[in-house]
Amino acid sequence: MGAVYLIALIVAAVAFSAGGILIGKLLNKGSKNPQKGEPYECGIAPIVSPWHQFNVGYYLFALLFLIFDVELIFMYPWATVVKEMGMVALVEIVIFIFILFLGFLYAHKKGALKWM
Amino acid sequence: MFSLKSITDSIQVWLSANLGATGALIAQCVIVILLAIALFAVLGLVLVLMERKVAARMQVRLGPNRVGPWGSMQTAADTLKLIVKEGLTPDGADKFLFNLAPYIVMIVAMLLLAPIAYANNFQIWDINIGVLYVTAVSSLGVIGILMAGWASNNNYSLLGAMRSGAQIVSYELSAGLAILTIVVLTGSLQISEIVQSQADGWWIFKGHIPAIIAFIIFIIAVTAETNRAPFDLAEAESELTAGFHTEYSGMKFALFFLAEYINIFIVCAIGATLFLGGWMPLHIGNWQAFNHIMDYIPSSVWFFGKVFFLIFLIMWFRWTFPRLRVDQLLNLEWKYLLPISLFNLLLVTMIAILGWHF
Numbered sequence: 001m002g003a004v005y006l007i008a009l010i011v012a013a014v015a016f017s018a019g020g021i022l023i024g025k026l027l028n029k030g031s032k033n034p035q036k037g038e039p040y041e042c043g044i045a046p047i048v049s050p051w052h053q054f055n056v057g058y059y060l061f062a063l064l065f066l067i068f069d070v071e072l073i074f075m076y077p078w079a080t081v082v083k084e085m086g087m088v089a090l091v092e093i094v095i096f097i098f099i100l101f102l103g104f105l106y107a108h109k110k111g112a113l114k115w116m
Numbered sequence: 117m118f119s120l121k122s123i124t125d126s127i128q129v130w131l132s133a134n135l136g137a138t139g140a141l142i143a144q145c146v147i148v149i150l151l152a153i154a155l156f157a158v159l160g161l162v163l164v165l166m167e168r169k170v171a172a173r174m175q176v177r178l179g180p181n182r183v184g185p186w187g188s189m190q191t192a193a194d195t196l197k198l199i200v201k202e203g204l205t206p207d208g209a210d211k212f213l214f215n216l217a218p219y220i221v222m223i224v225a226m227l228l229l230a231p232i233a234y235a236n237n238f239q240i241w242d243i244n245i246g247v248l249y250v251t252a253v254s255s256l257g258v259i260g261i262l263m264a265g266w267a268s269n270n271n272y273s274l275l276g277a278m279r280s281g282a283q284i285v286s287y288e289l290s291a292g293l294a295i296l297t298i299v300v301l302t303g304s305l306q307i308s309e310i311v312q313s314q315a316d317g318w319w320i321f322k323g324h325i326p327a328i329i330a331f332i333i334f335i336i337a338v339t340a341e342t343n344r345a346p347f348d349l350a351e352a353e354s355e356l357t358a359g360f361h362t363e364y365s366g367m368k369f370a371l372f373f374l375a376e377y378i379n380i381f382i383v384c385a386i387g388a389t390l391f392l393g394g395w396m397p398l399h400i401g402n403w404q405a406f407n408h409i410m411d412y413i414p415s416s417v418w419f420f421g422k423v424f425f426l427i428f429l430i431m432w433f434r435w436t437f438p439r440l441r442v443d444q445l446l447n448l449e450w451k452y453l454l455p456i457s458l459f460n461l462l463l464v465t466m467i468a469i470l471g472w473h474f
Contacts, residue, residue, distance in 0.1 A: 002241035006230060008145035009240070012152045013226035017219050017371050023199055024367035030202040037207030039270040040362050049208075050274040051266075058282050061446065065285040068454070072292045075461075076248050079299040082465055090465050097458055104454075113450050115443030 060112045064104075071100050120416075121237035148240055152229055156378060161191045163377040166424075167431055174435040195370065203366035206269060213267035218364070218371040220260035225378040227253050231307050232385045235395050235416035239308065246307035247299060250386055251292050254341070257379065258284045261350075264372070265360035276359025279442060280350030284341050286449040291337035293457035297330040297464040298323070298390040311394035316401055318393035324472060326464035331391045333457050338383035339430055340445070342376065346437035347445060384426035388419065392426075395419040 039046050075093070082089045107113065127147075131140035165180070165188065172179025180187030205214055231246040233239045243249050258281050265277020299305060301323055302313040313319075319327050340347035343359075351359030361372045388394060395415035399407045440448070 002230075002243060004141060004145060005148050005241045006227060008148045009152055009226045009230060010223055011145075012149040013223040014219060015149070016153050016156060016226075017222045020199065020367045020371065021203065021218075024201070024203055027200045028202045028366070030204075036204060039206050039208060039268070040272070040357065046271060048271070050269060050271045054274070054278060058278050061282045061286060064450070065289065068289045069285075069292075072289065072296070075296055076299070076305065079296050080303055080305060082300050082468055083303045086469050090462070090469055093465065094462060097462070101458070108451075113446070115446055 057115055064107060064112065067100070067103065071096075120235055124237065152226060152240075155229065156226070156374065159381050160374045160377055161195075163381065163427065164191045164194070164373075166427070167377075170428065170431045171435060174432075198370040199367055201366040203368050204363070206363050208269040209363065210267040210269070213263050214363075215368075217260050217264035217267060218368045218375075220263060221257060221375040222371055224253060224257040224260060225375040225382070228379075228382045232382070233307050233311055233389065233394050234419055235414070238395075238416070242306065242308050245305045247295055247305045247310070247386075247390075250382075251288070251295065254379075254382070255285070255288055257375075261360050264364070268360070268363040270363050272356045272358070272362045273360050276350045276356045276362070280343055280360060282442075283343070283347060283350060283445060286446060287337040287340035287347075287453075290333050290449060290453040290457045291341060293454075293461055294330040294334035294337065295386075295390060297326055297461055300461070300464050300468050301327070307389060307394070311389060311396055314393040314396045314399075316399055318391065318396070318398070320391045323464070324467055326460050326467060327391065329460045330457070330464070331387070333453055333460070334387055334391070335426070335429065336453065338387065339433055340449070342379050342383060342430075344380070344430055345434040346439050348434075348439060349442055349445060380427060380430060381423065384423045384430065385419075387426050388422035392422045393418075394422075 074096070078089065078093060128140070128144075131143050135143055168190070169179045169187075180190035183189040183193045205211060228250060230240045231243050231249055233242075261280050261284070262277050265273040265275075265280070268274070298310065298319055301319060302310050304310060304313070316322070320331050323330075343350045350356075351361075356362070361369055364372060393399075395418050397407070397410035397413055397415070397418050399410060
């Protein structure tokens with residue numbers, strides 16, 4: 001039943017944003033001139049377009065994040081039953097984290113964590 | 117203990133008696149919408165003013181003091197100004213994504229209001245996977261930021277968005293691990309159960325040293341996740357002018373700004389719920405008389421008091437620490453915080469199993 005409230009909240013967010021933007025549009029018609037349409041570069045016309053290659057470092061961190069995020073998702077159900085399972089849970093998670101940590105050390109060794 | 121349950125229940129009974137099941141549901145949705153928008157507006161006004169006043173205090177100046185008593189209407193005046201400003205879209209921009217991004221950011225901020233317990237029995241949706249829901253939805257926010265940076269067709273924006281994305285996804289890990297320590301201690305993901313489990317003391321007091329370490333890691337991680345100084349490389353004014361929202365103006369800029377402050381409120385609310393007991397008054401074990409006196413302070417006062425304390429802490433950071441470089445930032449997360457929080461999780465697991473917490 002509660003999921004209805006999520007739809008209500010989405011509606012609230014869209015109504016709030018759209019209402020604000022619409023009021024802004026109504027109050028200020030604006031005027032058009034070629035300078036206004038340029039990207040903001042502190043007054044200088046940009047030399048290169050930003051839509052080309054960027055530093056590969058961001059990609060590496062995104063990959064690493066993916067590994068650990070999936071690990072984190074596995075840990076949520078585990079965390080809720082730790083107290084019932086007792087020591088078995090601890091041993092299992094130590095093995096789990098150990099394997100992942102090996103991968104982390106490998107990435108570290110290969111220089112994936114070094115910022116270029 | 118004061119409870120809003122009687123009020124919400126009587127509203128529920130009255131609505132379903134007068135409007136039928138469907139009508140009552142629609143009426144409740146309307147109430148939720150109005151409350152959420154009101155909370156958004158009030159929080160935006162209060163937090164922006166608080167930020168400026170705190171900043172002024174820290175730098176020994178007065179801060180806004182012209183509009184209204186003690187400058188209290190300054191943010192309202194600023195909002196009015198932003199509404200009448202022209203909303204520009206650059207010629208080279210990807211128009212669709214450029215206009216969509218503020219909506220995404222706002223929707224994410226709004227959705228995060230759902231599972232938070234604002235007071236005793238006052239919660240929009242007590243979902244049984246509350247904590248997981250919060251981490252899942254909050255990670256969607258980065259999509260809006262990347263969208264805004266990419267669509268602007270501006271070098272500053274793209275760099276800001278990329279930095280912000282790398283930073284948010286990195287620090288999400290240690291924030292998630294810090295949250296997990298409390299889940300291990302309570303054995304539940306539901307916000308109401310986490311709050312109830314702190315009825316005989318907050319986790320930061322009874323969770324031993326690991327809870328304190330987790331709290332510190334959580335505060336550092338959420339400061340980075342909300343792109344606040346000292347982790348504000350995403351919008352480092354001196355190098356990137358304004359980061360991912362450089363090209364936004366008028367109301368669209370105001371929406372990004374508002375969403376940023378709402379996100380600060382939300383992460384502080386989650387921190388207060390997990391570590392400082394949410395709306396739970398300060399209780400100490402079996403001190404019945406003391407606990408009873410504390411119960412006379414309404415639960416909403418406790419909740420907002422804790423949240424604003426944490427918000428003040430995060431604002432304090434901004435004027436205390438210098439900004440990090442991007443490599444220092446990623447080093448801090450991947451070489452220090454992540455291993456420490458993994459180890460801390462194992463430690464807290466041992467303590468939970470052996471029952472060493474109070």
